[in-house]
Amino acid sequence: MNVLVTGGAGYIGSHAVRALIEAGHTPIVLDSLEHGHAASVGEAELILGNVLDHELVARACRQFSIEAVMHFAAYIEVGESMVDPIKYYANNTMSVLSLLKTMQENGVGKFIFSSTAATYGQSEKVPIAEDAPLAPINVYGHSKLIVEQVCSWLARQTEFGFIALRYFNAGGAHPDGTIGEDHNPESHLIPLVFQTALGKRKSISIFGDDYDTPDGTCVRDYIHVWDLAKAHVKAMEHLANGGASGAFNLGAGNGHSVREIIECARRASGAAIPAEIKPRRAGDPAVLVADPGRAFETFNWRPEISDLKSIVGSAWQWHSTHPDGYADAEL
Ligand code: UFG
Numbered sequence: 360m361n362v363l364v365t366g367g368a369g370y371i372g373s374h375a376v377r378a379l380i381e382a383g384h385t386p387i388v389l390d391s392l393e394h395g396h397a398a399s400v401g402e403a404e405l406i407l408g409n410v411l412d413h414e415l416v417a418r419a420c421r422q423f424s425i426e427a428v429m430h431f432a433a434y435i436e437v438g439e440s441m442v443d444p445i446k447y448y449a450n451n452t453m454s455v456l457s458l459l460k461t462m463q464e465n466g467v468g469k470f471i472f473s474s475t476a477a478t479y480g481q482s483e484k485v486p487i488a489e490d491a492p493l494a495p496i497n498v499y500g501h502s503k504l505i506v507e508q509v510c511s512w513l514a515r516q517t518e519f520g521f522i523a524l525r526y527f528n529a530g531g532a533h534p535d536g537t538i539g540e541d542h543n544p545e546s547h548l549i550p551l552v553f554q555t556a557l558g559k560r561k562s563i564s565i566f567g568d569d570y571d572t573p574d575g576t577c578v579r580d581y582i583h584v585w586d587l588a589k590a591h592v593k594a595m596e597h598l599a600n601g602g603a604s605g606a607f608n609l610g611a612g613n614g615h616s617v618r619e620i621i622e623c624a625r626r627a628s629g630a631a632i633p634a635e636i637k638p639r640r641a642g643d644p645a646v647l648v649a650d651p652g653r654a655f656e657t658f659n660w661r662p663e664i665s666d667l668k669s670i671v672g673s674a675w676q677w678h679s680t681h682p683d684g685y686a687d688a689e690l
Contacts, residue, residue, distance in 0.1 A: 360384050360385070360426045360427055360595065360599060361384075361385045361387065361423050361424050361425050361426050361427075362379055362384055362385065362386050362387065362425070362426065362427050362428070362429055362595065363386075363387050363389055363416075363419060363420065363423070363425045363427075363428045363429070363467075364376055364379070364386045364387065364388050364389070364403075364428075364429045364431065365389045365390070365410050365428065365429070365430045365431055365432040365458070366389075366390055366395065366430070366431030366432030366433065366473075367386060367388030367389065367390055367395070367400060367403065367405075367429075367431065368388060368390035368392060368395025368396055368397060368399050368400050368405065369390070369394060369395045369399075369431055369432070370529070370539075370540050370541070370542065370584065371431055371473065371526070371529055371584060371587060371588065372388075372390070372395070372429075372431035372432075373395075373396075373399035373400060373401075373538050374533055374538065374584045374585055374587070374588035375429055375431065375588045375591045375592075376388060376400060376401070376403050377401070377533060377538070377588065378585070378588040378589045378591065378592050379429075379591075379592055380401075380402070380403065382592045382596075384592070384595075385423075386403045386404075386429075387403070387404045387406065387419060387423045387425065388400050388403050388404065388405045388406065389406045389408060389410065389415075389416065389419060389432070390405065390406075390407070390408075390432065391407070391408060391409045391432070392407060394542065394543070396541060396684075396685035398685045399538045399685065401537075401538075404423070406419055409432075409454070410430075410432055410454050410455070410457065410458045411454045411457050411458075413457065413460075413461050416458060416461045416462075417461050417464065417465055420461070420462070420465035420466075420467055421465060425465070425467050426467065426469065426599075427467065427469035427470070427471065427595050427598070427599070428458070428462055428467060428469070428470050428471070429471040429473075429591055429595070430455065430458065430470065430471065430472050430473060431473045432450075432454075433450060433451045433473060433502075433503075434446065434447055434450050434451060434499075435499070435542075436499070436544075436546060437477065437497045437499045437500075437642055438546070438640075438641070438642070440497055440498035440499035440502065441497055441498055441641075441642070444498040447498050447499055447502045448498070448502050448505075451499070451502035451503060451506070452502045452503075452505050452506055455472075455506045455509075456506075456509065459509070459510075459513065463517070463519070468517075468518050468519045468520060469519075469520050469521075469595065469598045469599065470510065470519070470520070470521040470522075471521070471522050471524065471591055471594050471595050471598075472506060472507070472510060472521060472522070472523045472524065473503075473524060473526065474503045474504075474506070474507055474523040474524055474525045474526070474606065475499070475500055475503050475525055475526055476525050476526060476527045476528075476580075476608070476610070476647050476649065477495055477496075477497060477499055477500030477503065478493050478495055478500050478503055478504045478507065478525060479491055479492070479493060479494065479495070479500075479525075479647075480492075480493075480494040480495050480496040480500065480644070481494075481496060481644045482644070482647070485614075485646050485647075485648050486580075486610075486612060486648045486649055486650035487608065487647070487648065487649055487650060488608070488650040488652070488653070489525070489605075489606050489607065489608055489650075489653050496642060496644075497642050506523075507523045507606055510523060510604070511604070514604040519604075520598045520602075520603075520604045521598075521604045522594040522595070522597065522598060522604065522605065522606075522607060523605070523606040523607070524587075524590060524591065524594060524606075524607055524609050525606060525607065525608050525609065525649075526582070526587060526609050526610075527579065527580035527581070527582055527608070527609065527610030527611075527647060527648070527649045528548075528579040528580060528581045528582065528610075528647075529581075529582055529583075529584045529587050530547075530549045530581045530582070530583065530584065530670045530671070530674055531549075531583040531584050531585065531664075531669065531670040531671070531673040531674050532584065532673045532674055532676060532677035533584075533585055533673075533677075534585060534664070534673060536673075536676045536677060536680060538677075539673075539674065539677030539678070539681060539684075540584075540674065540677065540678075540684075541681070541684030541685050543684075548563075548579075548617060548620055549581075549620060549624070549670070549671065549674050550674070550678065551563055552620060552621055552624045552632060553624060553628065553674060553675060553678035553679070554678070555630075555632050555633065556624060556625075556628040556630035556632050556675075556678075557630075557678065557679070557682050559682065561633065562632075562633040562634060562635045563621060563632060563633070563634050563635070564634075564635055564636075564637040565617050565618070565621070565634050565635065565636050565637060566617070566637055566638070566639055566640035566643060567636075567637075567638065567639035567640070567643070568618075568636050569639075570639075570645040570646075571645055572616055572645055572646060573616065574616050574618045574619075576616045576617035576618045577616065577617055577643055577644070577645055577646070578614035578615065578616050578645065578646040578647070578648065579614060579615065579646075579647050579648075580610035580611055580612065580613065580614055580615075580647060580648040580649045581611065581615055581620075581665065581667065581670050582609055582610050582611050582649075582662060582665050582670075583611075583662065583663075583664045583665040583669060583670045583673070585664060585673075586611075586662040586663055586664060586665050587609055589660070589663075590607075590609050590654060590658075590660045593654075593658040593659065593660045594607065594654075594658055594660075596658070597657065597658040602657065602658065603657075605653075605657075607651075607653050607654040607657065607658075608649040608650060608651050608653065608654065609649070609651065609654060609660075610648065610649025610651050611649070611651070611662045611665040611666075612648070612649055612650065612651050612662075613648065614646060614647075614648040615667055618634075619667065620667070620671065621634055623667050623668065623671040624671050624674075624675065627668075627671050627672050627674075627675040628675050628679070
């Protein structure tokens with residue numbers, strides 16, 4: 360299929376581009392490069408621009424006979440979303456409405472949407488299944504949930520199919536070591552741990568060690584970015600084969616604490632990685648673990664390399680060979 364990949368120069372988007380190519384599809388990347396990296400797109404076509412640019416998106420749909428859209432382009436900082444909500448509703452919600460309108464006008468009716476575990480908020484039941492209450496506790500999660508709801512109505516009322524993929528914690532890097540995680544600013548645990556291993560930071564902060572978890576630190580469900588990427592292809596093929604629309608968790612189904620991540624990174628890198636206990640970070644649930652059963656059953660997806668050692672090991676391979684991220688990548 361010919362697939363428009365918005366945000367295809369970002370961390371998860373660039374891995375999905377690779378997965379599409381590997382599966383025999385043709386990705387066309389649309390990215391503003393506000394946060395993305397041209398070097399991550401590889402051999403795929405890259406259109407520089409914003410999803411709000413109606414004419415640009417319409418032209419791309421026609422020129423490349425686009426059959427489906429994978430939408431990754433979004434802001435991702437939970438903390439920032441609480442300080443500047445309009446920035447998030449404008450980019451993560453409003454611009455998607457514009458994109459959906461352009462798609463409809465150009466006869467593109469298949470949509471794979473990057474959603475998030477943040478749509479659940481503080482779920483009382485763990486592991487979290489898709490029918491758990493949707494009660495985001497931050498603007499980021501709400502900005503994504505609105506799009507899911509819009510998509511549900513479109514699927515009911517129009518010729519439109521969508522899959523919303525609720526990511527848990529993406530980590531790791533492509534197994535060939537050529538693309539990986541490079542955010543600016545960086546706020547995610549695994550890259551920050553390795554910046555510490557590389558001596559770029561003095562220590563890694565542990566945000567709270569008094570949670571009601573086995574070692575007192577937050578537990579998350581880490582999913583290898585390459586497994587995550589391949590799920591997008593499966594989801595799209597499911598839609599193309601007439602499968603039903605809906606929302607799906609993407610997680611490995613087991614949880615690891617902050618301390619476990621740091622310990623695993625110490626083993627992978629051989630570095631001491633000093634850690635300091637800091638106060639809890641606002642908005643962090645104690646435990647987030649997916650029940651990924653629906654994706655298993657519906658589009659036959661299974662995480663293959665999402666054991667902690669593989670995730671952290673591949674992240675170390677990327678960070679140790681690209682200590683300055685894409686600034687080190689060969690263009
Ligand atoms: N953490 C630290 N120290 C750090 C950074 C993170 O202790 O320096 C902890 C966090 O408190 C959290 C865990 O490590 O308990 C993971 O934090 P990340 O920032 O790596 O990831 P989050 O779980 O906060 O965020 C992820 C996605 C978001 C998404 C969110 C949904 O990256 O995009 O899940 O809950 F919104």
